Amino acid sequence: MDQIKQVRVRPGKVNSVVLIVMGSIFLIFGTFLTGIGLAENSDPSFQTVLWLFRLIWWAACLFMIVYGLLTLFRKKPPAMLELDVEDGAALGDFEGRLRKLQALRRDNLISQQEYDQKRAEIMNEKW
Numbered sequence: 626m627d628q629i630k631q632v633r634v635r636p637g638k639v640n641s642v643v644l645i646v647m648g649s650i651f652l653i654f655g656t657f658l659t660g661i662g663l664a665e666n667s668d669p670s671f672q673t674v675l676w677l678f679r680l681i682w683w684a685a686c687l688f689m690i691v692y693g694l695l696t697l698f699r700k701k702p703p704a705m706l707e708l709d710v711e712d713g714a715a716l717g718d719f720e721g722r723l724r725k726l727q728a729l730r731r732d733n734l735i736s737q738q739e740y741d742q743k744r745a746e747i748m749n750e751k752w
Contacts, residue, residue, distance in 0.1 A: 631710075633704035635703070636696045641694075645694060648687070648689030648693060655679070726747070
């Protein structure tokens, strides 16, 4: 039976620096562009929507910057992605698995019937 392992994918140092730089650039330009929009249009409903957009934009940019800093300076940064993968030994190392099975049988740790059954399972897997 295949074993499932959980693998966590963490960003590297370069990814963290890029995230911090991009978040900072987005923060500056977003603030500048929404400032122009607020200065050029005095309609209260437009200004309310633009301020709401500006706050959401700032929150997203600050999240990028803070996440980049966390991944850059923490010894074990937070994971970006978690994957469930099958154990590498179960995925295709047929020769190694057959040799291990043969050694178990040779050392009388498993019966001939168990050996035959497990060998048949391994041989029936996709090569």
